[in-house]
Amino acid sequence: QVQLQESGPGLVKPSETLSLTCSVSGSSVSVSQYYWSWLRQSPGKRLEWIGYVYYNGDTSYNPSLKSRITLSVDTSKNQFSLKVRSVTEADTAVYYCARAIVGAKRLDFWGHGTRVAVSS
């Protein structure tokens, strides 16, 4: 069974960097069939796609966030990560990691989500 689990601090101060990791079990981040994705949902808003990272490190980012985010993959740990720089309160959200199918990009497995608050 494929499982994804987000981890990281639940509270980040404004202007700092938010760092999250997604640990994957039951699937390998090293194979070419999947994109490894991050999404978020801010209070009262719809889901927002952040971007994805491929097994070889290639990335695709949402243009609205591109200047502040970095996605990376660690094949040795079967994990992938998200960094968001210069956070503001608008980055307060539940962050999800998910697996997407290459070609179709549907998101077939998701983590449970981790709540991150940006506050001083």
Place this chain on the structure above:
Amino acid sequence: DIRMTQSPSSLSASVGDRVTITCRASQDIDNSLAWYQQKPGKGPRLLLFGASRLQSGVPSRFSGTGSGTDYTLTISNLQPEDFATYFCHQYYSAPQTFGQGSNVEIK
């Protein structure tokens, strides 16, 4: 960005009812549409993709139709475990975008 407009935002239904949720895209998305179910405290679950293709393990009471800009999720014979939030997702073009969600509540 492609705007996804989902309706209704919430509805009340009874066990055994037939429920329909619609999603309209701001441009043709060529059936590149998925539907998800989400329950509180859990990650979303993929129900359908390609507008009408059932994900493995999903009960056949879930079905999807549509083309172009207009898509529909139908839940036939609503079961107690189906009370949840449902949302659509277009993956036709980047950035991928989502509907605002439809909360199916017990009447």
